[in-house]
Amino acid sequence: MTDAKTKIFDQIDLAISQLSTANISEERKEILQPLADYIQHKANTQQAVRINFICTHNSRRSHLSQVWAQTMAFYFKVKNVQCYSGGTESTALFPVVAQTLKNTGFQIKTISEGKNPIYSIKYAENEPPVIGFSKKLDDEFNPKSEFAAVMTCSQADGGCPFISGAEKRFPITFDDPKAFDNTPQQAEKYQERSLQIATELLYVFAQIKPL
Numbered sequence: 001m002t003d004a005k006t007k008i009f010d011q012i013d014l015a016i017s018q019l020s021t022a023n024i025s026e027e028r029k030e031i032l033q034p035l036a037d038y039i040q041h042k043a044n045t046q047q048a049v050r051i052n053f054i055c056t057h058n059s060r061r062s063h064l065s066q067v068w069a070q071t072m073a074f075y076f077k078v079k080n081v082q083c084y085s086g087g088t089e090s091t092a093l094f095p096v097v098a099q100t101l102k103n104t105g106f107q108i109k110t111i112s113e114g115k116n117p118i119y120s121i122k123y124a125e126n127e128p129p130v131i132g133f134s135k136k137l138d139d140e141f142n143p144k145s146e147f148a149a150v151m152t153c154s155q156a157d158g159g160c161p162f163i164s165g166a167e168k169r170f171p172i173t174f175d176d177p178k179a180f181d182n183t184p185q186q187a188e189k190y191q192e193r194s195l196q197i198a199t200e201l202l203y204v205f206a207q208i209k210p211l
């Protein structure tokens with residue numbers, strides 16, 4: 001029997017079990033497939049899988065993608081996966097992103113306050129947390145080489161034709177929930193975007209076969 005402490009938190013496990021990839025369009029699957037192939041190749045050759053999710057401000061979509069990718073790697077027991085995020089500029093992780101993840105079962109702790117707070121984001125009791133804060137894509141916190149750059153917004157994808165050190169570049173863009181900030185739909189739309197990202201990364205990591 002698996003030790004409960006090695007498992008993903010129950011609420012997150014339940015949320016993942018309720019996701020369905022059936023509604024992902026064939027066009028979208030074609031966009032996601034190269035990332036799955038990249039991860040599979042790394043797994044087959046027993047190399048570390050480093051993925052840097054990049055958006056303009058590193059405040060919303062890139063963080064949701066980083067957290068869910070790290071969570072899905074653990075969920076599907078894909079080893080040697082390290083997920084990062086960055087922006088073309090540094091701002092701050094938007095607080096509603098942290099609250100959205102907390103509502104889904106992630107344990108969120110604010111490590112540092114200020115204009116650019118630092119968060120500890122845990123998905124399992126005995127796994128290291130994702131450290132969430134806004135940073136430029138080439139920040140010292142992020143890998144310098146042998147990583148995949150996943151462009152989560154079209155502005156960053158168009159504005160960064162070259163990512164130094166990236167082995168591969170994958171344009172997997174998502175609509176920005178920022179459009180609904182300070183509206184009655186804010187919480188709903190952030191949750192909707194978070195679950196879309198989770199579903200698509202579920203599709204990616206569910207394909208990865210161990211050696």
